[in-house]
Amino acid sequence: MRGEQINSQNIIARSATSVPSPQRRSGGVETVTKLIDVSRCIGCKACQVACSEWNDLRDEVGTCVGEYDNPTDLTPDSWQVMRFNEHENEQGNLEWLIRKDNCMHCAEPGCLEACPAPGAIVQYANGIVDFNSEHCIGCGYCVAGCPFDVPRISKKDSKAYKCTLCSDRVSHGLEPACVKSCPTGSIMFGTKEDMLDLAETRTDFLKGRGFENAGIYDPQGVGGTHVIYVLQHADKPEIYSGLPKDPRISPLVEGWKGIPKPLASVAIGLAAFAGFFHYLAAGPKETPEEEDEEVEKEMRADEERDQELEEKRP
Amino acid sequence: MSEPKPRAKSDPGILRYDAFSRINHWLIAISFVMLVLSGLPFFHPFFWSLTGLFGGPTMTRILHPYIGLFMALFFAIMAIRFFKVSLIKRHDIQWLKQIKDVLSNHDERLPPVGKNNAGQKLVYWIMVLCVPLLLVTGLLIWQPYFADAVPITLRRLAAMGHAYLAFLAIITLIIHIYSGIWVKGSFTAMIRGRVSKPWAKHHHDLWYEEEMDKERRGKEHRGKEYREHEMSNQQHPSMTREEPK
Ligand code: HEM
Numbered sequence: 422m423r424g425e426q427i428n429s430q431n432i433i434a435r436s437a438t439s440v441p442s443p444q445r446r447s448g449g450v451e452t453v454t455k456l457i458d459v460s461r462c463i464g465c466k467a468c469q470v471a472c473s474e475w476n477d478l479r480d481e482v483g484t485c486v487g488e489y490d491n492p493t494d495l496t497p498d499s500w501q502v503m504r505f506n507e508h509e510n511e512q513g514n515l516e517w518l519i520r521k522d523n524c525m526h527c528a529e530p531g532c533l534e535a536c537p538a539p540g541a542i543v544q545y546a547n548g549i550v551d552f553n554s555e556h557c558i559g560c561g562y563c564v565a566g567c568p569f570d571v572p573r574i575s576k577k578d579s580k581a582y583k584c585t586l587c588s589d590r591v592s593h594g595l596e597p598a599c600v601k602s603c604p605t606g607s608i609m610f611g612t613k614e615d616m617l618d619l620a621e622t623r624t625d626f627l628k629g630r631g632f633e634n635a636g637i638y639d640p641q642g643v644g645g646t647h648v649i650y651v652l653q654h655a656d657k658p659e660i661y662s663g664l665p666k667d668p669r670i671s672p673l674v675e676g677w678k679g680i681p682k683p684l685a686s687v688a689i690g691l692a693a694f695a696g697f698f699h700y701l702a703a704g705p706k707e708t709p710e711e712e713d714e715e716v717e718k719e720m721r722a723d724e725e726r727d728q729e730l731e732e733k734r735p
Numbered sequence: 736m737s738e739p740k741p742r743a744k745s746d747p748g749i750l751r752y753d754a755f756s757r758i759n760h761w762l763i764a765i766s767f768v769m770l771v772l773s774g775l776p777f778f779h780p781f782f783w784s785l786t787g788l789f790g791g792p793t794m795t796r797i798l799h800p801y802i803g804l805f806m807a808l809f810f811a812i813m814a815i816r817f818f819k820v821s822l823i824k825r826h827d828i829q830w831l832k833q834i835k836d837v838l839s840n841h842d843e844r845l846p847p848v849g850k851n852n853a854g855q856k857l858v859y860w861i862m863v864l865c866v867p868l869l870l871v872t873g874l875l876i877w878q879p880y881f882a883d884a885v886p887i888t889l890r891r892l893a894a895m896g897h898a899y900l901a902f903l904a905i906i907t908l909i910i911h912i913y914s915g916i917w918v919k920g921s922f923t924a925m926i927r928g929r930v931s932k933p934w935a936k937h938h939h940d941l942w943y944e945e946e947m948d949k950e951r952r953g954k955e956h957r958g959k960e961y962r963e964h965e966m967s968n969q970q971h972p973s974m975t976r977e978e979p980k
């Protein structure tokens with residue numbers, strides 16, 4: 422949601438927040454999903470342009486690096502990019518695999534789990550994961566948390582940016598801009614249920630055309646996603662410019678952000694209290710009086726010895 | 736002989752930390768506490784309100800690494816200067832085995848220790864381990880400078896490592912601060928630099944003996960010089976009256 426967030430009251434998860442967020446209006450909300458049918462994409466980049474257009478993004482005009490990818494990677498100003506891979510299949514034929522790359526809107530988002538700023542990342546009842554940039558502090562933890570390498574930190578304002586799934590359009594009953602712009606119907610939008618059904622008919626069709634490994638990419642390691650793909654070769658998602666095979670939140674991120682943290686926080690508190698109560702029980706460690714007397718004796722002995730030396734002097 | 740007045744009380748005591756060490760220590764102490772206060776909000780949202788101390792959440796994120804660099808610099812100086820007195824000796828192991836006696840203030844049962852006891856040495860070694868690693872891991876996740884150039888797995892590892900190391904360092908810091916409050920006289924030692932002789936004898940007997948030996952040898956040395964001087968100047972009896980300073 423850009424600018425002032427509308428009061429959606431359907432926030433089912435909020436970064437760095439353990440108490441419930443307003444979610445009264447989550448009843449009967451069906452989760453939405455964007456279906457990207459890679460087999461129908463012709464790589465025209467209309468969606469990429471529509472994204473810039475709707476979101477008022479104007480990335481720098483880059484240079485051609487010898488392939489169609491431009492820009493070659495997601496940036497704070499390009500929330501989606503088309504990735505082109507010239508794949509040689511088993512028969513030695515060329516397959517041009519073109520994947521629209523953007524945030525997957527994970528059901529269990531690693532970005533949200535990693536984010537330390539309360540409310541900088543929210544998840545709505547409809548499944549959209551949105552960055553509320555006004556609360557973002559630019560720490561980059563979301564980048565570490567995301568299994569799909571999606572968020573980008575702007576050099577201009579040090580805030581994290583990514584695809585919003587046009588949350589602003591969707592909340593007003595419109596489809597995302599990219600969906601609207603696609604000339605081949607390769608991008609579709611609807612409830613998750615409907616999109617899975619549709620994807621099913623597409624994979625059946627592809628299988629009938631000889632793509633026996635055609636399938637749906639809806640990775641369960643992150644609880645499923647609200648952006649799903651139909652792939653001709655679902656057994657090898659990596660060939661689609663590095664789509665991860667079994668994405669999940671890295672165990673390093675789980676180990677960093679999971680249960681240890683509240684425990685460690687409690688331990689820090691306990692350590693401070695332990696000191697206080699030890700003081701109550703054992704009292705301060707003081708230098709006993711006898712030590713004064715000991716040192717007194719020693720000093721006196723030293724002095725006497727000095728005096729003797731003195732007296733021996735001619 | 737008339738009643739002698741107590742000497743231990745009026746004695747200036749022993750210099751434990753010179754001015755350089757003291758300033759060095761407190762520069763680290765202040766910046767370290769600031770690091771804890773500015774790091775904890777990112778550690779767990781429970782501490783989020785601490786960002787208010789540093790001018791807001793984003794400002795806290797910006798400041799923390801710079802404070803870290805400052806602290807690490809002065810820590811390096813102190814780590815080098817305190818290296819020798821922090822080496823673990825046999826009596827330190829014995830002292831550690833009797834940690835119960837330490838905690839219950841049964842000091843008379845403890846073996847005599849040097850300038851630092853095993854607890855102080857452990858604080859030294861834990862920090863010597865933590866601070867360089869905190870520096871490295873901190874640099875690896877530093878936005879907007881280095882993080883983007885670091886491979887993602889290393890960045891995740893560094894972020895996790897930084898959090899655990901910070902936890903270890905914070906617990907150690909709490910114990911360290913508490914010891915300063917608990918052991919009467921040690922806080923003043925780090926503020927004013929000097930400790931009384933009875934304090935030194937009680938808490939750091941071996942160090943005390945060393946210092947006293949130095950003092951005695953100093954006196955004898957001066958005495959010897961004096962006598963040699965005397966012998967070569969026997970024709971000038973007027974000089975024998977005066978104590979050389
Ligand atoms: C020595 C140099 C240090 C550097 C360069 C450094 C840098 C960083 C950076 C870049 C972050 C990420 C947040 C941000 O961008 O501000 C961070 C987080 C943090 N720092 Fe440091 N830091 C240093 C030392 C310390 C020390 C001494 C402590 C406390 C003992 C500490 C405690 C923390 C904590 C608790 C976090 C949050 C960790 C988390 O993600 O859970 N840091 N530090």
Ligand code: SF4
Pocket residue numbers: 523524525526527530531532533550566567568569570571572583
């Ligand atoms: S793809 Fe990455 S940025 Fe998008 S919701 Fe999942 S974890 Fe977050």
Ligand code: SF4
Pocket residue numbers: 436535536537538541542552556557558559560561562563564572574580581
């Ligand atoms: S950069 Fe912003 S959105 Fe990303 S983790 Fe940090 S505060 Fe959250």
